[in-house]
Amino acid sequence: METEFTPWMSLAGGILIGIASTLLMAMNGRIAGMTGILAGIVPPFSSDWAWRMAFLAGAILSPVLFLAAGGEIAYAVPVSLPLLVFGGVIVGVGVYYGAGCTSGHGVCGMARLSPRSIAATVTFMMAAGLTVYLVRHVAGI
């Protein structure tokens, strides 16, 4: 399935992600990593679960409001439900042991030039690229 090349929209989205990451550090002193924020509201809850819930609620509600206000969000899922669930469990295990994901390591950690985050980011980008190649061009799914 082809998707449209959207450099400007993607750049704008990236800048908004960067603004949110900066603000979360300035206000709460926290890394804007979805894994870390989410892990605090998964049992056993961390003591500071309230701001995490507020952040997540904002992140879930804002795209819905954006759509309601007439904005457009391109969205398509060329993956079967069983593979989404399978991939989801694997992602959950991976980000727990890897202690971060694209937002935490890839954006916030890389922005701090953390060697640990750079190693993690290079690893998960390469693993994802290799997996997509195997799934699409070897297995032919």
Added chain:
Amino acid sequence: MRKLIVSGIIGAIFGVGIAISGMANPAKVLNFFDVAGSWDPSLIFVMAGALVTTALGYILVFGTRKRPMFDAEFHLPVNKTIDARLIAGSATFGIGWGIAGFCPGGAIPALGFGGVAAIAFVGAMIIGIVLARTLDTLRHKPAKAF
């Protein structure tokens, strides 16, 4: 209360950024990795925009503030070791990302508009986190990863 409102607003900025960037769109994410097929390089622009903005933002924050507005200190990761746990975990995450096309930061903002696919992925991902944490706690002392 102010902290909660501000956290919600920051989350909202993050969510719209993710949604318009394409990171919450599995078709686009998978095409970004499919260099040998229907390649869509858009996500390079997401990473570039987010990285440069955050890097400059952090320099500004750490250079001008002794502490964050709503906390006594900046909570920066203390673990500096690059070990098998980090690499194996990151590789595992990458495999799952390549299968599903969702990463955690992409999937959460998709919960409200992404239908069953986003909900199923996030549910499975939370099960994965709980599973890994339970196994880890049984085998070692609780991990202090975050």
